[in-house]
Amino acid sequence: MTIDYDNLASGLNSTAIHLLRRLRLQDARLGIGPARLSALSVLVFRAPCSLGQLAEAEQVTSATMSKIVSGLVQSGLVKRQQSAEDARAVRISATRKGRTLMKRGQRARILDLSARLENLDPTEISCLQGAVAILRSMETT
Amino acid sequence: MTIDYDNLASGLNSTAIHLLRRLRLQDARLGIGPARLSALSVLVFRAPCSLGQLAEAEQVTSATMSKIVSGLVQSGLVKRQQSAEDARAVRISATRKGRTLMKRGQRARILDLSARLENLDPTEISCLQGAVAILRSMETT
DNA sequence: GCATATTGTTAGCATACCTAACCAATGTCA
DNA sequence: TGACATTGGTTAGGTATGCTAACAATATGC
Numbered sequence: 001m002t003i004d005y006d007n008l009a010s011g012l013n014s015t016a017i018h019l020l021r022r023l024r025l026q027d028a029r030l031g032i033g034p035a036r037l038s039a040l041s042v043l044v045f046r047a048p049c050s051l052g053q054l055a056e057a058e059q060v061t062s063a064t065m066s067k068i069v070s071g072l073v074q075s076g077l078v079k080r081q082q083s084a085e086d087a088r089a090v091r092i093s094a095t096r097k098g099r100t101l102m103k104r105g106q107r108a109r110i111l112d113l114s115a116r117l118e119n120l121d122p123t124e125i126s127c128l129q130g131a132v133a134i135l136r137s138m139e140t141t
Numbered sequence: 142m143t144i145d146y147d148n149l150a151s152g153l154n155s156t157a158i159h160l161l162r163r164l165r166l167q168d169a170r171l172g173i174g175p176a177r178l179s180a181l182s183v184l185v186f187r188a189p190c191s192l193g194q195l196a197e198a199e200q201v202t203s204a205t206m207s208k209i210v211s212g213l214v215q216s217g218l219v220k221r222q223q224s225a226e227d228a229r230a231v232r233i234s235a236t237r238k239g240r241t242l243m244k245r246g247q248r249a250r251i252l253d254l255s256a257r258l259e260n261l262d263p264t265e266i267s268c269l270q271g272a273v274a275i276l277r278s279m280e281t282t
Numbered sequence: 283g284c285a286t287a288t289t290g291t292t293a294g295c296a297t298a299c300c301t302a303a304c305c306a307a308t309g310t311c312a
Numbered sequence: 313t314g315a316c317a318t319t320g321g322t323t324a325g326g327t328a329t330g331c332t333a334a335c336a337a338t339a340t341g342c
Contacts, residue, residue, distance in 0.1 A: 131268055
């Protein structure tokens with residue numbers, strides 16, 4: 001059996017981009033875009049970290065992450081603090097406002113994507129969960 | 142059994158954004174980004190269409206799609222033609238160069254994402270294929 | 283014929299990505 | 313100890329991509 005990897009790759013590209021476009025609409029109501037939300041969730045659900053660590057977790061350059069963080073700081077969702085171990089580095093953590101927004105953000109997702117997920121049967125759900133896990137493991141390969 | 146829809150939704154968001162970031166790096170070598178590639182693939186693998194139809198297929202506004210198409214036209218990958226049925230409308234189709242690129246693009250994906258897909262076992266592959274199909278059907282819900 | 287709806291383009295704005303350049307702090311080695 | 317290399321982060325410049333608003337041309341329906 002020949003597996004059409006190209007077709008699958010193309011399908012992943014297209015579904016990913018469409019999914020993000022839909023989520024972008026939802027996120028706009030929170031006044032925050034996908035990149036900022038993704039970075040903020042790392043800080044809220046994992047731990048405060050350095051800018052370089054955050055950039056690595058999010059797979060962008062530190063230049064890009066510096067800008068994303070600046071936007072988050074401006075919105076009062078995260079704060080930059082001088083690192084105790086290294087004077088070059090900064091430690092970035094979520095503010096109370098940022099943590100609250102993540103909770104509200106999750107609520108908004110329930111109304112849209114999660115609601116659509118609820119229309120699926122359990123095999124489809126576990127299929128998606130499996131796909132997420134696979135793609136995650138591929139990220140670290 | 143309680144399904145954590147929020148966690149799955151969040152996982153889908155995060156894996157989608159990371160996947161696209163990785164693809165963006167690859168696509169830059171082809172001189173085309175994910176949005177243009179997605180639009181081009183609609184024209185190549187489905188059919189030429191109007192700008193509004195393309196915008197709808199890609200779930201963006203016609204203003205956005207006008208810009209994406211302008212970039213594709215500038216790269217010689219698609220062409221705009223006056224519609225025969227409606228003087229307001231344009232008909233957008235892939236050029237030979239655009240069709241060739243889709244083939245070459247697919248080849249380049251083999252070297253990156255497709256290559257990583259090749260490391261997966263068949264159950265993982267069919268899981269991803271299933272996920273793409275599920276997400277596609279969710280798009281039209 | 284005229285009011286309204288449709289189609290697509292452009293302007294303006296914001297976000298998100300990159301590379302390049304730069305500076306300060308830290309680490310390494312003779 | 314000091315010269316040099318590396319690290320960490322910021323800013324500038326540029327491109328792409330998303331939106332809304334405004335507009336012109338065309339199509340539709342009364």
